[in-house]
Amino acid sequence: MxxxxxxxxxxxxxxxxxxxxxxxxxxxxxxxxxxxxxxxxxxxxxxxxxxIVVCKRCFNYGTTDLCDVCSSTARDTSVICVVEKPQDVLVFERTGIFRGLYHVMGGVLSPINGITADKLRIEELRARLAGGEVRELVLGLGASAEAETTCLYLARVFSGMKLKITLLARGVPAGTELEYIDQITLNQALHERVEISYKVES
Ligand SMILES: [Zn+2]
Missing domain, CATH: 1.10.8.420 (RecR Domain 1)
Known part of the structure; x- marks a missing residue:
């Protein structure tokens, strides 16, 4: 050639x-x-x-310090959806039904690949939750084994807070990355999200 x-x-x-x-x-x-x-x-x-810059609050992509979602006054600031990567924000935004804020974790737990809890933006999330304004944390991490482990880990880490922690409903096929899920399935998974809790029964 x-x-x-x-x-x-x-x-x-x-x-x-x-x-x-x-x-x-x-x-x-x-x-x-x-x-x-x-x-x-x-x-x-x-x-x-x-x-393109990374939003200093939620780590989504944007063109200024705060991304479009964080700087909008039309969003519900009492709900944060935790996602793995910035692309996933686009996936949720396409559904048009989620009106809360996001928190981009920067990955999911995968110790075998060196992604341990300290590599994820958990402390940054904790700082956001400390304000007390957030009432629900939606774990929108997809359905891979690593994503599920991460959801359970986050549910445990934040179990002591006055906070409802919800998971996307089981419409999301096991092993699927969020970006490959069709919109109807994601809409449904969001609508039918279920609360998880880590309260120890006495
Ligand atoms: Zn943001």
């Missing part, structure tokens, strides 16, 4: 879900587009890291 095309194909191959064949198809497609369109695309890619 001619070198510039080969370079582009190799660069595109670094992207998730893009194999060599798809990369070549994309590269040839780009070759046929007008120069302005390519300049625009390059510009978007080149500036993505400097133009």
């Amino acid at each position: 001619i070198e510039p095309l080969d370079n582009l194909v190799n660069a595109l191959c670094q992207l998730p879900t893009i194999g060599k064949k798809t990369a070549l198809r994309l590269a040839l497609h780009l070759l046929e587009r007008p120069q302005e369109e390519l300049d625009m695309l390059s510009q978007c890619i080149a500036s993505i890291k400097s133009s």
